[in-house]
Amino acid sequence: MKINTKTATTAQIHQYLLSAVAPRPIALVSTIDKEGNVNLSPFSFFNVFSANPPIAIFSPARRVRDNTTKHTLENVLEHPECVIHLVSYDMVEQMSLSSTEYDKGINEFTKSGFTQITSDSVKPPRVLEAPVAFECNVLEIKPLGDQGGAGNLVICEILQIHIEDSILDVDGKIDTLKIDLVSRYGGNWYGRTLSEALFEIPKPIHSTGIGIDQLPEHIKNSSILTGNNLARLANVEKLPSEEEVNNFLINHPDLKAKNRIKIHKLAKELIEKNEIEQALYTLLIKLNING
16 A cells, blocks of 8 residues: 555545554643633643753644644643643543543633642643643744644753652652553554563663674574564674583583474574573574584
């Protein structure tokens, strides 16, 4: 399937972008207008882009159906401050309710049942139930167009961060499972941060991996190992020496009787259990035996 963005409708492009670029974090944003009326609305065109200075950006896009703008955008143009809240599973239904297009001047805190509390450094109030909240000064609003579907980048400097103590681990860091964030997909779909959906990948920042190109040919050309498997193997700084492999073989003599396919299947199981060194020893045994 191919979509030419010059000929497709905005509605079509919008639909495919939201379904393809996912999951997306959700910013539940509180703002006020020049009269002090409070607004609360969620946005999934959102992320952080800098730590020094701490910068977050969200985008209240112009409505596709009629090219109107959202109260949040109008508010930050009138009063350049906001509070960005992250959304946990415990508050996702209330967050969704706050996205209802109420008339201007209606307080979505009241409609959605969130507890409105005073912020420390900005005038827009905070959501008590949010696990994390960023009090922000709006530095710039950058329009990306003037037609329906066009985004408006609201560039925010984070002045203060509020973190619920219950989501911290023993080291004072945010525990991914405790924060239980939700994310946005296309249509009516959301995602949840469940342990079954999470996995860790060691970052190659403190060492230099050898790279897939340095793996032996029979490993690179394996019909069993996937690209992900090869990348994990290639994240090591060096391959085991022949002596190390031979010592491993002494303790695992049963491997001598296995053919290459069985060896690669066993290595794949070891890789998926994060036993990378054992997987490399296993794969290199056949290389030493067969030359």
